[in-house]
Amino acid sequence: xxxxxxxxxxxxxxxxxxxxxxxxxxxxxxxxxxxxxxxxxxxxxxxxxxxxxxxxxxxxxxxxxxxxxxxxxxxxxxxxxxxxxxxxxxxxxxxxxxxxxxxxxxxxxxxxxxxxxxxxxxxxxxxxxxxxxxxxxxxxxxxxxxxxxxxxxxxxxxxxxxxxxxxxxxxxxxxxxxxxxxxxxxxxxxxxxxxxxxxxxxxxxxxxxxxxxxxxxxxxxxxxxxxxxxxxxxxxxxxxxxxxxxxxxxxxxxxxxxxxxxxxxxxxxxxxxxxxxxxxxxxxxxxxxxxxxxxxxxxxxxxxxxxxxxxxxxxxxxxxxxxxxxxxxxxxxxxxxxxxxxxxxxxxxxxxxxxxxxxxxxxxxxxxxxxxxxxxxxxxxxxxxxxxxxxxxxxxxxxxxxx
Numbered sequence: 001x002x003x004x005x006x007x008x009x010x011x012x013x014x015x016x017x018x019x020x021x022x023x024x025x026x027x028x029x030x031x032x033x034x035x036x037x038x039x040x041x042x043x044x045x046x047x048x049x050x051x052x053x054x055x056x057x058x059x060x061x062x063x064x065x066x067x068x069x070x071x072x073x074x075x076x077x078x079x080x081x082x083x084x085x086x087x088x089x090x091x092x093x094x095x096x097x098x099x100x101x102x103x104x105x106x107x108x109x110x111x112x113x114x115x116x117x118x119x120x121x122x123x124x125x126x127x128x129x130x131x132x133x134x135x136x137x138x139x140x141x142x143x144x145x146x147x148x149x150x151x152x153x154x155x156x157x158x159x160x161x162x163x164x165x166x167x168x169x170x171x172x173x174x175x176x177x178x179x180x181x182x183x184x185x186x187x188x189x190x191x192x193x194x195x196x197x198x199x200x201x202x203x204x205x206x207x208x209x210x211x212x213x214x215x216x217x218x219x220x221x222x223x224x225x226x227x228x229x230x231x232x233x234x235x236x237x238x239x240x241x242x243x244x245x246x247x248x249x250x251x252x253x254x255x256x257x258x259x260x261x262x263x264x265x266x267x268x269x270x271x272x273x274x275x276x277x278x279x280x281x282x283x284x285x286x287x288x289x290x291x292x293x294x295x296x297x298x299x300x301x302x303x304x305x306x307x308x309x310x311x312x313x314x315x316x317x318x319x320x321x322x323x324x325x326x327x328x329x330x331x332x333x334x335x336x337x338x339x340x341x342x343x344x345x346x347x348x349x350x351x352x353x354x355x356x357x358x359x360x361x362x363x364x365x366x367x368x369x370x371x372x373x374x375x376x377x378x379x380x381x382x383x384x385x386x387x388x389x390x391x392x393x394x395x396x397x398x399x400x401x402x403x
Contacts, residue, residue, distance in 0.1 A: 002086065003167055003198040004049040004072060009081035011042040011067055041067045042222045045081070049215075054189075054199040056209035056230070058237040059219035065202040066171055068219065069093065072200060073169045087166025087198075090116060092157065101145035105136055105155055108144055112159045126162045133184070134158040154181060161188050168192060170201035186212070206234045206375075207310050207349050231347055235377055238278045262298050263330065263365040267291035268354050268372050279375035282347070282382065282389040286340040286374065290354055292366075294330040300359040301327050305338055307350040308370060315350060315387055321359055344389045347378040 015037045042064045049055050057065040070076040072083055073091040099108045109130055113123045123130075131140050134154040144152060161168075170189075189212065192199060203209060209216050209230050216233035218226035218240065226236035271287040272280050280286045288305055306317035318338070320327055327336075351370035357363060382389070 001051045002048050002084075003051045003053070004086075004200065005082075005084040006045055006047050006068075006072065007082045007084075009042055009045040009068070009071060009078045009083060010040060011064075011071060011076060012079040013039045013041055015039050040222055042071070042078075042219075045217075045219075045224050047217060047224070047227050049198060049200065051086075051198055052193075052196040053214045054193055054212055055201075056213040056216040056233070057200065057202045057219065058204075058206065058209060058216055058233060060241055062221075063219040064222040065219055066093075068217075069169055069171050069200065069202055085167055088117070088164070089167040089169065090160060090163040090165035091169040091171075092160045093169065093171045099144055099152070099156065102143055104142060105131075105140040105144055105147070109140075109155070109159055112156070113162070116160060116163045118163055130155075130158045130162050133162075133188075150181065157185060157188075161192075165197065167198045167200070170199065172202055172204075206237060209234055210347060231378055234347075235279065238375055241278070262296055263292060263294045263301065263356055265290060265292050265354060265356060265366045265368050266333070267335075268352070268368060270352065270372055270374055279377045280343050281377050281379045282345055283342055283379060286343050288338040288340070288352070288354070289335055290337070291333070291335045292330070292356065293333045297329050297331045298358075298365070299329050301330050301365065302357055302359050303327075303336060304355050304357070306353045307345070307374060308353065309350065309387060310348070312351075312370075315345065343374075343376060345376045346382075346384055346386055346389050348376055348387070350374045350376065 045068060057068060059065045067076065069091075070093065071078050072085065073089065073093065074085075075091070075093065099112055103111065109127065110120070110123055113126075113130075114120075118126075131137055134151070134157075136151060136155055139147065139151065144155070147155070168189075186208075189199065189201075193212070213230045215228060216226075216230055216237075217224060218233050218236045220240045225240060226233050267289070268291075269289040271289060272278060273284045273286070290303060290305075292303075294301075302319050302321045304317065304319035307315045309315050320336070350373060352372040352374055353367075353369050354372075355367040356365040358365065378384075384390075384392075
């Protein structure tokens with residue numbers, strides 16, 4: 001059965017170009033107003049979502065993801081095309097929308113849940129569960145204006161996910177809160193999946209799409225450029241980001257580095273096998289170029305790199321000393337390259353850390369913590385999951401029975 005049908009949807013906004021600095025200027029310009037400029041945030045968007053599917057909406061900033069989600073949720077009316085939904089729908093577009101700062105957490109639970117369509121009897125039955133999930137038992141009778149932002153977000157998410165919807169719409173909600181709360185949100189979303197709920201959510205996290213989605217939509221400047229399985233959609237998203245200029249995370253962000261006074265890492269560039277393709281397929285080679293500058297002669301320098309999983313744990317690491325390379329005295333600018341002969345990793349985005357330290361004593365000269373990343377795409381026909389891509393051969397010669 002179809003839970004959501006989006007057919008030829010377009011959304012147009014009229015943007016005023018008038019800028020008045022005073023009431024006097026506004027009065028003077030009466031009758032001489034310039035017509036507003038039309039802006040199409042969405043054009044010709046069509047796809048279907050089946051019952052129980054989880055769909056991701058991917059795209060760069062301003063691509064139209066949130067606009068599309070609001071159209072599906074009925075908050076915005078499409079300028080053209082039609083959207084049909086089946087069943088009870090709940091939107092987590094703005095956590096805490098409907099909260100009043102002068103009311104207590106308890107009062108806001110009833111207010112916010114009522115806005116989302118729950119009856120008082122339903123709220124009474126679920127109140128303890130809502131408060132328990134948010135971990136606010138001790139603070140539920142305080143005014144929410146005294147809550148921290150994390151407490152506010154936890155309560156809003158807990159209320160919204162207790163509506164028992166058939167279709168759940170989520171806009172970047174899984175990117176807020178601390179790490180523990182994000183895991184808790186993800187667990188709640190997975191429980192919705194097990195219950196057969198239909199979920200549509202906006203995210204910039206390609207790995208989250210791979211992890212929990214059945215299919216994904218990729219938007220680029222209001223147009224749908226991909227609709228398909230997570231791997232294909234993420235590939236299209238990465239290529240669009242590369243063209244848009246956001247995929248080339250050039251070095252130079254000092255805020256992401258711990259600089260030393262003797263040597264500094266100037267650039268880190270990930271070179272993929274093909275120019276213009278911002279990912280490597282498992283089994284292909286990869287190069288990591290590290291540009292540096294030594295402000296004085298430095299001996300016994302060791303350069304190191306490591307690839308991390310989404311949880312921050314190191315997936316693989318290596319350094320020049322471990323490769324048996326003793327570097328000469330460094331002074332001035334230079335570059336070295338780590339050549340990975342074959343990337344034996346499965347599909348995912350792997351944050352990259354690059355650093356330099358002294359061999360004796362281990363003093364850190366410079367450190368660039370997970371500023372760049374390496375994107376890996378499965379080769380066609382590879383349906384394995386996890387992190388490492390290990391060759392496996394199946395032997396069925398001894399199954400027994402008539403063959």
